Amino acid sequence: MVHQAQGQLVQEVAADGALSALPSRYVLKEQHRPSPTAVATTGTAKPAAPSIPTVDVSRLADADPEEAARLRSALRSWGLFAVTGHGMQEPFLDAVLASSRAFFHLPTEAKPEYSNVVDAGDGEGGRRFQPEGYGVDRVDTDEQVLDWCDRLYLLVRPEDERQLRFWPAHPPDLRDLLHEFSVRSEKLARLVLAAMARSLGFQDGFFADKVGERMPSYARFTYYPPCPRPDLVHGLKPHTDNSVVTVLLLDERVGGLQVFLEDGGGWVDVPVLGGGRHQLLVVVGDEMEIMSNAAFRAPVHRVVAPGEAEERVSLAVFYQPEPHRVLEPSPELVSGERPAMYRRLEAKVFGDGFWDAFALGERTIDFLKVKVDVATDQPAAAAAVSGA
Numbered sequence: 001m002v003h004q005a006q007g008q009l010v011q012e013v014a015a016d017g018a019l020s021a022l023p024s025r026y027v028l029k030e031q032h033r034p035s036p037t038a039v040a041t042t043g044t045a046k047p048a049a050p051s052i053p054t055v056d057v058s059r060l061a062d063a064d065p066e067e068a069a070r071l072r073s074a075l076r077s078w079g080l081f082a083v084t085g086h087g088m089q090e091p092f093l094d095a096v097l098a099s100s101r102a103f104f105h106l107p108t109e110a111k112p113e114y115s116n117v118v119d120a121g122d123g124e125g126g127r128r129f130q131p132e133g134y135g136v137d138r139v140d141t142d143e144q145v146l147d148w149c150d151r152l153y154l155l156v157r158p159e160d161e162r163q164l165r166f167w168p169a170h171p172p173d174l175r176d177l178l179h180e181f182s183v184r185s186e187k188l189a190r191l192v193l194a195a196m197a198r199s200l201g202f203q204d205g206f207f208a209d210k211v212g213e214r215m216p217s218y219a220r221f222t223y224y225p226p227c228p229r230p231d232l233v234h235g236l237k238p239h240t241d242n243s244v245v246t247v248l249l250l251d252e253r254v255g256g257l258q259v260f261l262e263d264g265g266g267w268v269d270v271p272v273l274g275g276g277r278h279q280l281l282v283v284v285g286d287e288m289e290i291m292s293n294a295a296f297r298a299p300v301h302r303v304v305a306p307g308e309a310e311e312r313v314s315l316a317v318f319y320q321p322e323p324h325r326v327l328e329p330s331p332e333l334v335s336g337e338r339p340a341m342y343r344r345l346e347a348k349v350f351g352d353g354f355w356d357a358f359a360l361g362e363r364t365i366d367f368l369k370v371k372v373d374v375a376t377d378q379p380a381a382a383a384a385v386s387g388a
């Protein structure tokens with residue numbers, strides 16, 4: 001059984017004249033709403049917010065010590081960074097986002113075969129939700145406040161596990177572009193994993209060996225339709241990523257991504273570069289936080305919905321450990337002074353728990369009680385997602 005709200009695309013709600021009265025399903029409690037200053041999504045008039053760290057990965061590949069220091073600092077401060085030197089040309093990134101937008105713009109009737117609500121196989125015509133495919137994120141309860149976005153979620157690698165029936169045939173270039181993007185972004189992810197390992201004094205393969213040769217990756221295309229009241233909703237709720245690292249391509253025109261900086265920094269905008277240039281980020285995910293015993297922490301981030309004359313699209317690729325792998329603080333990073341901060345569990349259990357936690361607006365690490373209270377050696381009490 002799926003929740004009745006599961007079939008309702010935000011795009012349809014937006015097109016449906018909801019624009020004069022926002023349906024209550026999307027309206028946040030007052031204390032959860034994005035602050036008024038955060039709503040200027042193009043954000044040019046903002047006073048000196050701390051600027052996003054940038055790392056030139058071509059210099060990381062050459063083991064440049066200065067760039068390695070920039071990487072360390074970026075990971076310590078923001079837990080994510082803007083990437084330069086990745087070798088993906090602007091026209092290519094432009095084509096990826098243009099094709100993604102074109103998919104979301106197709107009429108709903110043209111897309112039922114990609115739906116993330118599928119036949120339950122119960123012989124009674126039941127329907128069930130599953131993560132791959134096109135639609136909204138999983139809806140579990142009437143109380144759940146829904147995000148102002150539609151998405152398309154696809155396993156991209158290993159290639160022999162792709163479920164091509166969910167891969168859009170229209171626009172005709174989308175499959176090839178996604179394939180190309182997945183090849184290039186995996187190279188980038190592996191390069192960053194090697195540099196992160198080196199930054200802790202390990203061999204390049206330290207993290208790569210733990211996630212495995214067949215490291216799965218999932219692409220999430222997210223479409224944020226025009227919104228009449230971005231001050232009342234979440235485009236995408238505060239969360240950390242279900243990944244070791246995430247490669248994230250941002251809309252080149254409309255901002256909205258915000259990162260929660262610990263140590264008093266609060267919510268900070270990730271800016272649009274302007275001039276049609278594309279911002280590509282690498283984000284630390286939960287699995288890396290666990291494997292590194294919190295040497296690297298996954299940043300909490302969210303998306304403020306666009307205004308009523310705007311729309312926004314993004315493409316994230318999440319790199320995860322092979323499902324049967326054990327996820328645990330690497331023994332090399334555990335010591336008497338720094339005990340294990342997380343308990344061990346199977347990567348698949350963590351991945352499945354992500355969806356349950358996400359629907360509730362919680363971090364998987366808290367939801368599954370993965371954090372250990374080092375004083376008592378017991379599971380730590382769950383904390384709310386920062387700023388949620």
Ligand SMILES: O=C(O)CCC(=O)C(=O)O
Binds near residue numbers: 220241248250313
């Ligand atoms: O749309 C964005 O900029 C962020 C998307 C995101 O955080 C995600 O897909 O996990």
Ligand SMILES: [Fe+2]
Binds near residue numbers: 241316
């Ligand atoms: Fe994310």
